[in-house]
Amino acid sequence: MVRQAPADCEEREGTMPKAILVNPKDNVAVAVEPVRKGDEILVQTEPPLRLTAATDVTVYHKFALRDLSRGDSVVKYGEEIGVATADIPKGAHVHVHNVTSRSLLEE
Amino acid sequence: METFLGYKRPDGRVGVRNHVLILPASMCASDVARMVAAQVKNAVTFNNQLGCSQVHKDQQYIMDVMAGYAANPNVYGTVIVSLGCENCQMDLVEAAIRERTNKPLEKFIIQEEGGTIRTVEKATRAAMKLVQEASLLQREPCPVSELIVGTECGGSDPTSGLAANILVGELSDRLAALGGTPILSETTEFIGAEHILAARAKDETVKNRIYEIIKRYEDHIKNIGEDIRDGNPSPGNKAGGITTLEEKSLGCIHKGGHSVINEVLEYAEEPHEKGLVIMDTPGNDMSSIAGMIAGGAQIVVFTSGRGAPTGHPIAPVIKITGNRETYKAMEDNTDVDASSIIYKPGSLQELGDLFLQEVFEVAQGKLTKAEILNFMETAVVRLCNFV
Numbered sequence: 310m311v312r313q314a315p316a317d318c319e320e321r322e323g324t325m326p327k328a329i330l331v332n333p334k335d336n337v338a339v340a341v342e343p344v345r346k347g348d349e350i351l352v353q354t355e356p357p358l359r360l361t362a363a364t365d366v367t368v369y370h371k372f373a374l375r376d377l378s379r380g381d382s383v384v385k386y387g388e389e390i391g392v393a394t395a396d397i398p399k400g401a402h403v404h405v406h407n408v409t410s411r412s413l414l415e416e
Numbered sequence: 417m418e419t420f421l422g423y424k425r426p427d428g429r430v431g432v433r434n435h436v437l438i439l440p441a442s443m444c445a446s447d448v449a450r451m452v453a454a455q456v457k458n459a460v461t462f463n464n465q466l467g468c469s470q471v472h473k474d475q476q477y478i479m480d481v482m483a484g485y486a487a488n489p490n491v492y493g494t495v496i497v498s499l500g501c502e503n504c505q506m507d508l509v510e511a512a513i514r515e516r517t518n519k520p521l522e523k524f525i526i527q528e529e530g531g532t533i534r535t536v537e538k539a540t541r542a543a544m545k546l547v548q549e550a551s552l553l554q555r556e557p558c559p560v561s562e563l564i565v566g567t568e569c570g571g572s573d574p575t576s577g578l579a580a581n582i583l584v585g586e587l588s589d590r591l592a593a594l595g596g597t598p599i600l601s602e603t604t605e606f607i608g609a610e611h612i613l614a615a616r617a618k619d620e621t622v623k624n625r626i627y628e629i630i631k632r633y634e635d636h637i638k639n640i641g642e643d644i645r646d647g648n649p650s651p652g653n654k655a656g657g658i659t660t661l662e663e664k665s666l667g668c669i670h671k672g673g674h675s676v677i678n679e680v681l682e683y684a685e686e687p688h689e690k691g692l693v694i695m696d697t698p699g700n701d702m703s704s705i706a707g708m709i710a711g712g713a714q715i716v717v718f719t720s721g722r723g724a725p726t727g728h729p730i731a732p733v734i735k736i737t738g739n740r741e742t743y744k745a746m747e748d749n750t751d752v753d754a755s756s757i758i759y760k761p762g763s764l765q766e767l768g769d770l771f772l773q774e775v776f777e778v779a780q781g782k783l784t785k786a787e788i789l790n791f792m793e794t795a796v797v798r799l800c801n802f803v
Contacts, residue, residue: 369656369721383659390608
């Protein structure tokens with residue numbers, strides 16, 4: 310049996326991994342469904358934002374909304390939650406492997 | 417005025433439960449307290465691992481918790497059991513309780529009664545009498561403004577900051593508006609978010625106190641050669657997706673909603689103000705909850721991303737998760753699924769109505785899952801090693 314392609318855009322959106330932007334100032338978003346590398350992610354903003362996942366992203370983990378350079382602030386809840394310890398491409402997983410607290414960096 | 421059905425106490429406060437507390441004054445009295453409580457319906461106790469061989473400040477903590485537990489309005493009356501030679505002497509414990517409340521009190525000293533079995537016999541009879549007296553009380557309409565609700569998060573993941581803590585913050589705002597007293601706790605999880613809390617302080621004194629308790633906590637851990645960030649975020653926090661302590665804190669403080677912060681309390685201190693207050697407690701759940709319940713909280717609302725079993729012998733603990741997978745996996749331990757805040761934008765108001773209703777129902781006697789499953793374990797803060 311042949312699976313039919315989604316009939317319209319809205320139905321297709323239903324199958325796209327979704328993400329949340331917590332605060333408009335943020336440069337990371339939170340995946341609220343599991344994301345595989347190469348997936349097109351729908352960030353639920355007004356209007357919705359679409360980007361391609363550069364890596365897998367575990368559900369409720371963060372990914373970059375734009376290219377981040379080493380030393381850049383990582384912003385969530387509208388506040389700095391840490392500093393990038395490596396260059397992070399847009400759409401890539403943001404976590405302990407590429408972010409640390411500023412206070413730990415200064416020690 | 418909003419009311420709920422509660423138990424009026426002779427000291428003017430209002431309980432949501434009607435327990436008799438068997439209070440062990442030290443670790444050497446805990447077994448006897450357990451034996452007594454096991455015999456008597458509606459008697460509760462806890463495993464006191466402290467109460468002796470402690471430096472002055474640590475002894476003060478356990479004294480404050482014992483007095484606060486006995487004074488907690490969910491307790492009808494208390495039977496104190498002490499060994500006799502411990503640092504937390506019976507007369508000190510009794511005086512500390514009497515400073516807080518005039519409720520019924522009985523006391524038994526094991527070394528004076530003549531050992532375990534004689535003490536168990538006498539204390540059991542005393543507890544039976546108190547439980548029977550307590551059973552005569554009927555719930556009466558009481559103002560919602562009498563409610564003190566402790567807020568806590570444990571086993572956090574990013575859904576805590578996205579949903580469950582948001583829901584608790586909504587409750588906190590609504591309770592404050594009704595004249596009640598929500599408590600925001602967990603000083604270690606203010607780190608990185610202190611400026612946001614400070615901006616909401618009622619006045620300069622409260623603002624300075626917020627910074628003071630955080631510095632004091634950090635300095636204390638530094639003084640023993642350790643780092644407050646060790647183990648925080650925990651392995652579970654990180655597996656869930658929390659990257660830094662700052663991120664954890666920014667999610668954590670959502671539990672305090674958006675209202676004015678009226679007061680900063682010491683651990684186990686009773687609030688003097690209505691509306692939102694802060695208590696200086698550890699990020700560790702059980703010892704944080706203990707401080708708030710000793711401070712008079714009749715109910716605790718507890719969020720968890722990973723799922724936590726925590727309860728308390730004196731106060732109902734309502735558990736909430738924002739993680740729908742965790743709700744499925746840990747439904748036996750979780751009362752409220754707040755994940756619709758993530759998946760159905762705009763559902764916060766509706767869920768906030770339901771959650772406030774749930775808190776009122778628990779205040780009026782609805783048992784929480786932790787109560788039904790008899791979760792009793794508790795912990796108390798300590799500064800240093802035994803002496």
